[in-house]
Amino acid sequence: MPDNFHIAFPWALALLPLPLLVYWLLPSLRMRSAALLLPTYHKAVEYTKQKPRKSAFVKRRGFFSWLILLVIWVMLVAAMTNPQLVGKPEMKVKTSRSFLIVADISFSMAKTDWQIDGKKARRWDAVKDVMHDFIMQRQGDRMGLVFFGSNAYIQAPFTPDLLTVDQMLEEADVGMAGQMTHIGKAINKGLEMFENDTIKSKVMLLLTDGIDAGDGIQPLDAAGMALKDSVMIYTLGIGTPGHSGSDLDERTLEQIAEMTGGQYFLAKDENRLKEIYSELDKLEPMEYEEAQNKPITMLYPYPLAVAMALALLSTLIAVLVSVIKVIRERNETYA
Template sequence: MLPDNFELAFPWMLWLLPLPILVYFILPPLRMKSEALYFPGFKKAAGYTGDKPRKSAMVKRRNFFSWLILMIIWVLMIGALSSPQLVGEPEMKVKTARNFLITADISFSMAQKDWKLEDKKVRRWDAVKSLMHDFIKERKGDRMGLVFFATNSYVQAPFTPDLQTVDQLLDEADVGMAGQMTHIGKAISMGISLFKEDTIKTKVMLLLTDGVDGGADILPLDGAEMAKKDSVIIYTIGIGEPGTSGSDLDEKTLQEIAEITGGKYFRAKDADALKQVYEEVNKLEPIEFEEEENRPVTLLYMYPLGAALGLALAASFLSVLVSLLMQLINKR
């Protein structure tokens, strides 16, 4: 029984199957001249019978076995010409849908060793970075970029679909590389300038910080208004727990930034909570897929073709072998 995904690329070739039968009945038989043995008195004998001598020829006739082999070979050849194939389901490919920018705080407060990762106390930044690696790998189809900020902001990775490179550049960043303070407004402004240089319309920013804005140049809410004008959605993540020692997290500002830009605010008090935040962001900004026009095809023509050639060689070998045996028998 043929599988459901079996197809013939050229089914019209099957119309050629009865062609040998039509040739057999329509075309005259092939007549081959053969030598004749004349004997004395041939004309006289022909006169007695009243028959008129005429030229004749021998018509070779094949036996049933020969016809059967030829017909099987013909069917196999037509089968190969019809190009049988197994056609798979249309594949889904990841669609490049958006520019996704991670803007992360690497000020000195991120060096506090008050988070647990795999039952070990680690720095906030080490935990954030570890979980961010997994998040980046799951964003297939997005063009991702990295901006790190503290007192200053800088682009660690411009937008690229090469997530492996983004992941590597993330690994090279560490606390203190951009200064000591936390300037959120400046970081948002840097992200907006990066978005302006690209043509993809959907723009998403993930802003992570554990502090309060200490800048004077660009206020966070002013930066949020600029992002809104450029259609940039900002999801804000507050690292740590406000009200505890070592935390000056400004949740209200982060909530307002997200609200202004159409995003959402999350608070991650520990590594487990941050992992859930990443999962939630993946649901809010799902990876988009689209069908490939080309379906995977496995060609099968070589099997009937190989069988036809093998059968033809076997029949020829058998014919030669029978002929040799007959010659040996006749000699005896």
């Protein structure tokens, strides 16, 4: 018997001996009725030479008939127990965290030093190409988007609708937030989004290829505020430190991640960026919970169908035997 087999009403099995109790305890039903004598009754007696009886002859049921009735009753009781196949509860993704992507779209992200499918591409286009897959794999997270340059603005508020977040990402382009890089402002704007958020687990992914412009709120001060608000920040540097044309401030990004309990990553090309997103999936895995409704397959129609089929079959056989008997007696009478 499979492990997922379940009987909903096992108490119904107590009805199995009921026919025997009725047979043993209740007296036989006896009914008296007046006999009908036909005008040719005595002639029929003389013709058939059978001795008249005071009562009708009732033929006892044979073993086969009792066996059919027993099987029908067992099948009916089996149907009443409501047997079921209870499947394992399906695991569904639990809304576990608010995941905010804070991405740099300053002018430096327009550099064409990355590649997509072997062709030169802007850093921002390569980042978007990989980030699309990353977003769609975060089923269960409430995701939001903040883009920054000289200023920071909210592109997508927190929502579980990842298709919308993905579309909003696609619509963003380099230069929409200005040409400078203000990391402190970006973190602060992200914290504003987290203020009214009710989910306790709050994660921010800060992505930039530059160095903070130095005016306004400082990146480490903003990181300190994030620590107080229990916001974990993963920082992701784009480019090659020390290479000509690169202004990436790895030290600041490392300090931001360290202060908030996150981790710093360096992406020198698109392949490394894909690896980083895979590492992020492991660091912030999806959480699952059991669904309340378990898939149940009802099995009672099968024993019920067997009982009905046997009852119908036994009735048809009884009628057929009676018809054959009548035909045989008629033939013998006129023989």
